[in-house]
Amino acid sequence: MIISLQHRSIMFPAASLLTTLLLALSIAASPVEIRNSPITLPIARRLNTSGGSINILQHDQSRAAALKNVGENTLNRRTGSIAVTNDAVGYIAAVGVGSPATTYNLIVDTGSSNTWVGAGTAYVKTSTSVDTGEPVEVTYGSGSFSGTEYTDTVTLGSGLTITAQSIGVAATSTGFTGVDGIIGIGPLDLTEGTLTDEPDYDDPDCIISEIVVGISFEPTTTETDTNGELTFGGTDATKYTGDIAYTPLTTTYPASYYWGINESITYGTTTILSETAGIVDTGTTLILIATNAFSKYESATGATLDRTTGLLRITTTQYDALEDLNFNVGSNTYALTANAQIWPRALNTYLGGSADYIYLVVNSIGTPSGEGLDFINGYTFLERFYSVFDTTNSQVGFATTAYTDATTN
Template identity: 75%
Template sequence: MFPAASLLTILLLALSITASPVEIRDSPITLPIARRLNTSGGTINLLQHDQSRATALKTVDRDTLSRRTGNTVATNDVVCYTAAVGIGDPATIYNLLVDTGSSLTWVSAASYVKTSTSVDTGRPISSSYGSGTEYTDTVTLGNLTIIQQPIGVISESTFTGITVGVIGIGPLDLTEGILGGSPPTATIPTVTDNLYIQDMISQIVVGVSFEPTTSESDTNGELTFGGIDATKYTGAVAYTPLTTTEPASYYWGINESITYGSTTILSETAGIVDTGTTLILIASNAFSAYQSATGAIEDETTGLLLITSTQYSALMNLNFNVGNNTYALTPNGQIWPRALNTYIGGSTNYIYLIINDLGTPSGEGLDFINGYTFLERFYSIFDTTNSQVGFATTAYTTATTN
């Protein structure tokens, strides 16, 4: 079943599937990812983008699958992580938004270069990012090559920004209902699923490493398919099962509580981990408690919370309690990189907090979003095989780069 010519496959055959994903050092199945600021349209509004996305993620009708056919999703990749993905043979390289909140890989029709491996299935496809046609094509991730990967070629898209599409690494079920002419429960294999189906990885797992950066554009991250890169984290990885609470359960949803210092501001509840969200958004009641505890005021220009230098010196850790483990976001980890203030319309010397209002109270089934400002401080593992999410500390967990 496994081609003898594949060194990757031979290596993975020697590894057993256990309750924890395979650890890989110097892995041949990693893909660099870069953080980019979208400055093409002038000042960027982080809060507006993230709250719009949160509304779309929460607006879920499991029966009618309306979340996949509507246009309520935030469509401007204000600040994002992108991966260079090859499509076709010979491959054209596209910088695609890395999105754990989506499972479809797609490119805009205006950018798509057809080759001999591009096959138009003729079936309409409709996702939250727009509508178009399903193709199958060769997809290259680093030195891994997937054949006949279903992708969307989107001709009518509400998506604008600095990328031309998305690589979706969300759960498989998010693709239900997006393919015209198919039963509502039909799914489209994600790139991670097909890596597994085509015997290139032994587990349906993606490890994600981000690092804090103060640069406008910086290759400072990594995706690892089929395992986790032990060189990217410190200590042990702790896993938590996926939540069963809807609508968080449709995504990479987990249960957690949040404390500021020793004060609980959000009791244990369900929410999601999302690379497509920049900020950390928490339920309105928790946000009010956090604002009160920090003494922050709302900045009218950016919409973010603003604190003084004295208040920054007095900040306590913001603790994310997941199962029996606590992930402490240090004071420096709670602020936007000051070197990038002007890109969000802020003032150079101001101190802005990256925790903000989800826009709805707790108890609605999706009460927090741990965006990439959280993930820059902790290594994360998205494990379909064992239905769990994992976190570990990194060399950057307590960094003072911001």
């Protein structure tokens, strides 16, 4: 193991990028919350309109189905079946691989843990590239990649360079357009079964003090916008207001395989979803809730189903009457205002919708409550609240931001 904190260059045995990165950052970490971590990585939102208008609902519901299926198939992980990546709306981080580095635009995904390149920009071998000879294969439901595991130098922003890092290099891939691969920041168990020769993550040398990732998104009304940030090993206090409130990870299956929490949802004072398990997910664009909760929300708002987009549509009068949609997590409530419940009107045409309509970002997950994954708090929730994914303490945190009550949409 080689550590040089002065140059922020770290070498560890092969492991997931997130594990290696956070181990590097935690070498001198104290067991308290680290504010203003020096390692940050910008995230850009990109609408994938290469095939014309996008169907966000279809992609999100397909992803939700795949997320549930991976829990059901945990006894047969060698199939490598994990969550489908949302290729309708991507949240992209620029990551350097090799020396000199080639920059790859990778989807940020909290629903998977493999990091790989080569879907778009071909992998460029340099003097730091080492072919392990190990095959790697992952199926994402509506996409997949297969190839070979390499170790190489990985550069994240200007803050950290990791040497001899394990990455997947795609020989073939399907379902990924306009991006080069994935940077997976989901729970480590999701990598199991994707490599023939799995590394031993129980090595005593791999004890990690603080595995924390902070994520900031900001509402945007443009097709492509660098409106987010990943912070590794701590949080960025400039991105949120007040304090971060934490809730323990759920033990309910299959939400427990992801960043799962328990919450209830009320529309105004009316309960539409009693406390149940679901997940927080950067790879889902909309807010998806169980079919019975969705029916109550549709009725309460007076919305009608728009056949073109699959989204709920409301009138200006109904928008003016919208009540807060409250996500009750532990003793804390996170309220989405009326403006936070609608899709950015400037981007309606990218959905194939009308520029004059008002579309809601809450929709059905496709199954009733009681199945162990009854909601997904997707990007449209996360752009209003700062989120913290804390593996060390098995918890997820939220805080308000300057955009919680914004009228951007």
